[in-house]
Amino acid sequence: MNKQQLANKIWAAANKMRSKIDAIEYKDYILGLIFYKFLSDNEVNYLLKAGWREEDLVNLVEDYDDENAKLIIDYCKNNIGYFIAYDHLFSTWIKPDSDFNIGDLSVSLNSFDRLVSPNYKPVYDGIFKTLQAGLSKLGDSTASQTRAIKELIKLIKDIPTDGSQDYDVLGYVYEYLIGNFAASAGKKAGEFYTPHEVAILMSELVAENQRNKPQIEIYDPTSGSGSLLITIGKSVGRHIADKNKVKYYAQEQIENTYNLTRMNLVMRGIQPSNIYTRCADSLDEDWPLQQVGSEMNKPLYVDAVVSNPPYSQHWDPTDREMDARFKNYGVAPKSKADYAFLLHELHHLKPDGILTIVLPHGVLFRGGEEEQIRTNLIEKNNIDSIIGLPANIFFGTGIPTLIMVLKQHRENDDVLVIDASKCFVKDGKQNKLRACDIKKIADTVRDRATVKGFSRTVSRDEIRENGYNLNIPRYVDGNEETEHYDIYATVFGGIPNAEIDSLQCYWEAFPSLRADLFAPEADKPYSLLRTEEVRQTIENNVDVQSFNQQFANAFDGFTDAMHQRLIDNTMTVHELTALDEIATDIFKRVENIALVDKYAAYQALADNWQTIVNDIETLQQDGLNAAREVETAYKMVKKGEEEIEVPDGVKGRIIPFEFVQQAKFQAELTAIANMQQRIEVITSELDDLHDSFTEEETESYCESEKDNAFDKAAIKANAKPKADVEPETKAKLEKIVALWNEQTKTNKEIRTAKQQLIDKTVEAIENLSDEEVATFLHEKWIEPVCNGIDDTLRSVLATLETSVVALNKKYAVSYKQINDEFASTNKELAGLIDQLTGDERAIEGLKELIKE
Structure with a gap:
């Protein structure tokens, strides 16, 4: 099920409940039931893999007088952490002969709480409290409540919970519900969901910093849906052989959202023994703390802290001056807790750890207590990088935000400032970071590179001179140059050579092309365009043709290398490792080719990567024969007020029909x-x-x-x-x-x-042969990437053509030409008036008019 299909399911489910509860509460029912479905399906799948048959599931009963039943209960609790009886399974509720009612759901939720293994209590205890408490709101009677919950279960039954999707299901549902219903409810969504692309960027920064560690602990003190922690964990996990060597610490103040954090972590396959969560105010009560040993109840120090705290939230700073978290830096003002969250997180960072936090731009320049804290952070050399993000990237706020990267100890003492405010693509009403933007930012942080108009390393002395003001425009001018008009060219025509010089990067790459395109005017710093066939002139230029050949030579063997890496070795490909290797290969091939943006070439890979990964995961899980399978295709159709999914023929599970038909x-x-x-x-x-x-x-x-x-x-x-x-x-x-x-x-x-x-x-x-499967996979995976990379070359030449045409058009019609044409027309009109006969005063008036 893709995101659009899931969104349609959620919308239909929410509409079913629209008249019963407040819009903002939809998520508590939908998310709770999705998670219960996950737990139920997880138990069934575990038992089936252990050799059980479907018909054996009826033996899942809570009967302590039956020794076999007791053994089964203990077996489940010891292996998956809980036990759900057959009558309480989600799959049992939806059977055609089921007489399920609202009371069964309540009993099931109570039974789950009671039958959790003691070792798993911290993860599961009270996790369905919100769902349980809200059941009475679904109707005035048991019958109406049962009808409501049955409709909801019917819609939720097809939502995937097996973790095989390429996106965070619970996080997406949460974001969708917040995005669509919080505003209509007239309330703010107190929890902030971190967009997936921002989480990916933060995860890349963390993963690069922690790549050589055999195990890692990560902490989010404002965990929200938990999606940020999950994304970070996935990225750092690619550098760790055993993904179970990642430990997760999460704290969230709002109980409903805290439960969602736990649900999400469990649903993404993280072992409960690696999950440490707490429902509390991170600023009010310091956590995490050491649980054992001589350091018990002292601060726990972690490898990475990540957070997207609520912006400029009120808090109580009373008597915080001697709090270990704040005493060496200062106490944030009560009206803005941004620096309080930052200092809390910095306090829990290991000496070689990394902190990434999303903040509003005000933290860079506001005065008072915040200026004091900012000054101390600079003087103690904690601020590593500041990354200005595009505006309108978070739901619920259009304000521009930033990611601040901090460390306890650093070898360098400058601050890298990045203006990534223009790194986005429009996605509906929101702006969205592209894969190439994420990689460019992450690479710039890694290399501490200075890129004109994008990034610069700033010395502490310069920051001191600016009064510890870190406002990004003070250090990086990301504004495009203002277009200006040459007065002489505007009046007399011609294209200023100075403006042609602005395309110098092209003239350096194609030394003979400028002369092919422009004819200099004698004794004047102006030129004229030689030809109206700009594109053809560019394409026929000998240096451009040589450039095209250089590009082709650079990517000679690339398709074969991709084929070998992804197709010949499909069964052993590791998603993130392969992506890194191919990206490195692309960058190496284009590093000596002028004008070609390596990140644009990378985007061609990123645009097609998820399709490739989805297919590889299917093949690795089900074998090569999955490429020889067909399955039912579906489409969404309108039925009444809702859209439903209906069969729509068949399609190749992996190989598209059109590939086979064309071949x-x-x-x-x-x-x-x-x-x-x-x-x-x-x-x-x-x-x-x-x-x-x-x-x-x-x-x-x-x-x-x-x-x-x-x-x-x-x-x-x-x-x-x-x-x-x-x-x-x-x-x-x-x-x-x-x-x-x-x-x-x-x-x-x-x-x-x-x-x-x-x-x-x-x-x-x-009946495809192995060779045919490989051929079609090449067509589906490799060719789109290679075509996209070729498009980057075409884009270079197209941009040059557009620039040349625009220059010519800018000065194509001069003021003198307009004036001359006006005088000529005026003279012609005067001649015509001279030929007129009639009322003398009318003719005299016309003659006076043309003098104007």
């Missing part, structure tokens, strides 16, 4: 295309006949109440041989009927041919 059944495709083209011709001929009708024929053979469409009954009746109709009209009617008959016959043939083609395609997919 094996071109004759059949051509035949179908020819028939479809004939249908278009028939439609056109029918339109022509309709237009040829006289007024009388229109009245007799068209239906006025249906926009004058053909009256089929009348036409067919009067087209018969014995019908008494004018010969010319009869000929038209006979032609129309003949076209209709051909149209019907051809459409039937098209349907038959399409079905026969589908049958042939299914058979062909099911």
Whole structure:
């Protein structure tokens, strides 16, 4: 199920509950039931993998008088941490013969709480409290509550909970519900969901810093949905052989959201023994603390802290001056807790750890207590990097935000400032970081690179000179140059050589191209465009052709290398490692090619990577035969007020039908295309006949109440041989009927041919050889990446063409030319007026007018 299909499910579920509860509370029911479904499915799948059969599941009973039942209970609790009886399984609730009611849900939730293993209590204890407490709101009676919950369960039953999706299901549901219903509820979503792309960026920064550690502990003191922790864990996990060597610490003040944190961590396959969570105010009570040993109840220091705390939140700073977290830096003002969160997190960081925190820009320049804290952070050399993000990237606020990277100990004493405010693509109402933006930012942080208009390392002395003001525009000018107009060129024409010089990077790459495009004016610093065929001139230039060949040579063997890495070794590919290796390969190939943006080339890989990864995961899980399978295709259709998913034929599980058809059944495709083209011709001929009708024929053979469409009954009746109709009209009617008959016959043939083609395609997919599978995977995985990389070269030349054309257009019509044309027109008009006769005063007035 992709995100759009899941969104449709959520929308339908929410609509079912719209009249029963506040919109902001939808998520508590939907998320709670999704998680219960996960736990239920997880137990069933665990037992089936252990050798149980479906029919054995009825033996899951809570009967302490039955020794076998007791053994089963202990077996489940010891291995998965809990036990759910057969009657309480989600899959049992939705059986056709089930008499499930609201009371069963309440009993099931209570039973779960009671049957959690003691070792797993910290993770599961009270996790369904919000769902349990809200059941009474679903209706005025048991019957109405049961109807409501049944509708919800029916909609949720198909939502995936097995962790195989390429996105965070619970986090996405949470974001979707907050985004669609918080505003309509007239409330703020007190919890902040970190967009996936921002979480990916933060995770890349952390992963790079922690890549050589055998195990890692990460902490989020404002964990929200838990998605930020999950994303960080996944990224650092690619550098650790055993993913179970990552420990997660999460604290969240709001109980509903705290429960969501725990649900999300468990659903992503993290071992409960690696999950440490707490429902409390991180600023009010310091945590995490050491649980054992001589350091018990002292601060726990972790490898990485990540957070997206609520912006500029009020807090109580009373008597905090001697708090170990704040005493060496200062206490944040009560109206803005931003630095309180930051200092709390810094306090829990190991000497070699890294802290990444999302903050509003105000922390960079506000005065008072915040200036004092900022000064101390600079003087103690804690601030490593500041990354300005695009505006409107978070739901619920359009304000620009930043990521601040801090460390306890650093070798360098400067601050890297990055202005990434223009690194985004529009995605509906929101702005969104692209994969190439994320990689560019992460690489810049890693290399501490200075890039004009994007990043700069700033010395502490310069920051001191600026009064410890860290506002990004003071150090990085990310604004585009203001366009200016040359006065001489505006008046007399010509293109200023200075503006042609602004394209110097192209003239350095293509030394002979400037002379091909521009002709200098004698004794003037201006030029004229030699040709109107700018694109052709660029393409024919010898240096451009050499550049194209250099690009081709750089990527010689790239497709074969990709094929070998991803297709020849499909069963052993590691997603994140392979992505790093291919990205490194791309960067190496383009490093000596001027003008080509390596990050644009990387985006071509990123755009196609998730498709590749999804297929690889399927093949690794189910074997190569998965590429020889077909499955039911689905589409969304409107039914009443909701959209439902309905079957829509079949499709290749991995290999698209169109690939196979184009390779094996071109004759059949051509035949179908020819028939479809004939249908278009028939439609056109029918339109022509309709237009040829006289007024009388229109009245007799068209239906006025249906926009004058053909009256089929009348036409067919009067087209018969014995019908008494004018010969010319009869000929038209006979032609129309003949076209209709051909149209019907051809459409039937098209349907038959399409079905026969589908049958042939299914058979062909099911009998693909290993070599054919590899060929089609190459077409699906490798070719789009290579085509995208080639597009970066075309983009370079297209940008140059656009710039040259724009320069020429800018000064194409000069003021002098306009003036001369006006004078010429005025003179011509005067001559015409001189020829006029009539009222003397009128003519005198016209002559005076043209003098103006």
